[in-house]
Each structure stands twice: as structure tokens, then as C-alpha cells.
Amino acid sequence: MAAAVPPFERFYEAHSTEVFRFLGRRVGRDRAEDAFQETFLRALRAYPRLEHGEHLRAWVLTIASRIVLDDVRRRRPEGELPELATEDERPAFEELAPLTDELPPKERAAVVLRYGYDLDYQRIGAVLGSSAEAARQAASSGVRRLRRKELS
């Protein structure tokens, strides 16, 4: 049986420090506080729709990643190179965000963290609470799913 959704207080206490550090690295200390509030307010809005308490760490880091993207988008003057991992000078995440909406949560987190944020599978595995190999499989199955969608 999947774990029940924990009281928000416990979820917040368990992940607030890690989320804050993640945001600090991505948007800098000055803007990390606003991004932190926004991340947990969004999490709070979505919380009643969660069906189980699995992978909450990956879930909240995905939310934080989207806040980072919004922040980068807002601040980046036209034409300037983005800071994020890119292949064709567009932020990879910018393309991934709308596409990954329909992926199962674990695959989505793996895809976003791998290709949007260039984390290695070791770290993605740690975030997802699984092995590096399982993270790699989740990402590649997510990518296959995205490809199928693109072709259809």
C-alpha cells in the first residue's frame, strides 16, 4: 500500500532546508527567500490533490525547479544566453516543462532533473529515493514516452 500523505507540517519540516539550499544555488541567496515561499505555497495549493505520500522530495524539487525557471525567464533579457543546460541555446527546461506535464511523477522528475538541470543519476536517485539505475530507467522511459507523444 502506498504511504499516506503526511501532515503538511512534517513534509515541510523534512524538505525545507534542502529546498532552500537548492534554490540558493540556482537563483542566488538574494532571491532564494522569495522562491522558497513561492515553492511551498505552490506545494500547499497542490497538496490536497496528492494521492499518496511517495516521492514527495522529488515532487517538491520539481516545483522548486519550475520556480527557478520562471525566475530565470523573468530576469533574462532577450537574446542573452540562459544559465541552464542547453543544447541549442534555448533552456532545455523551457522545452521540457510543458511537455512533461503528462508524464507519471517519477519519470517526470527524472527527466526534468536530468535534462533540465543536468543532475547525474546518482543525485537524481537520491532525490527520488531510489538507485541511480532506477533513476536512469525512469528518465529513459520518460523520454521514450515523450517521443511517442511527439510522433503521434
Place this chain on the structure above:
Amino acid sequence: MSVSEDLDLRFREAAAAAGLIDAAFDLADTPIGTLLVAATDRGLCQISFDADRGLDELSRTFGPRVLRVPRKIDPARRELDEYFEGRRTAFELPLDVSHVAEFNRVVLDRLALVPYGQVTTYGTLAAEVGHPRAARAVGGVMNRNPIPIVLPCHRVIGASGSLTGYGGGLHRKRALLELEGAMLFSS
């Protein structure tokens, strides 16, 4: 780099201000131990002697968006402080008993009328709500009282004068009755 106390508090306040939480709580230190005190927008909804179990219960009853927001609990904290200092004999803050079953609510409404410093029995309370043979059921209602102290189930004792039982442990029941100066026939 860690979350400052100020940022933490600002998030909690913002969450409450945005109306995003099902129930707010805080821990309150009292002479009978640390209590988990919780409130919805309707009023005080839960007091628990065991904070961990209380948090789970709060989440099950009102929804998973339960968050510690100290300011939301200030009115209850104030009245509890006054009560424990012996300066308050009746609670006035609004209560939220919307999740309590009908029969239980009727019993708790009657319980609320038992005055400070006095005791009644399960049987008397049962008779007063029109079910004279339901003393045992009334005991069950006391046992599941979501807001002990404020809804004074500590003032309900056995017909023989024994303290019988208490969710927070008999030593707490005794302490509350002693605080109120209630006369006990036995202990």
C-alpha cells in the same frame, strides 16, 4: 545555508493569510505538559496531550494541510494561560466541533455547562441528554473529546467518586481538578 526563523515564520503566516491551510496549530507549554493546540477559521478545534499523535489526528480530521502558525493559536493560548494561572473559570473563544458526530456533540454541549470546580458523573450527564442508561456511551464521548480542558471532561467522574479515566492520564485529571479546587471524595 539554512532557512532563517524569520523566513520560516513568514512562510507560515503567508500560508495562513492565503487561506491555504485546513487547520493551524502550535505547541503550548502548560503546568500539565506541552499541549498541541489547533484551530480552524471557525475556532479552536483540538487540544492533544501527545503532539505527534495529535498532529496525525488533526490531519485525518480536517485535511492534510495542517501547519504550525503560532499567531493563529494566540487567543487560545491566552485563555489557557489565564486558566492555568487560576484567573479564568470559563472559556469564551469560539469552538469548531463541526466534525463531531451528532450524539457526541449533544453530550459535549451539555458537558460545557458543568461549572468550574464542580464534578458530575457519566450517568448524570447521560440522563441530562435524555439517555439515562447511556453512561458507558457518554464515557466513550469523553474519551474522544477533541478539545479537553476547554470542554471539561475532567469534571466527569464515576458514580462511586473514583476518577475513572482520562485521555491525558489520571494524573492530569487530578491536577486539573486540584487546580479548580474541586472536592474529591476519593482518589
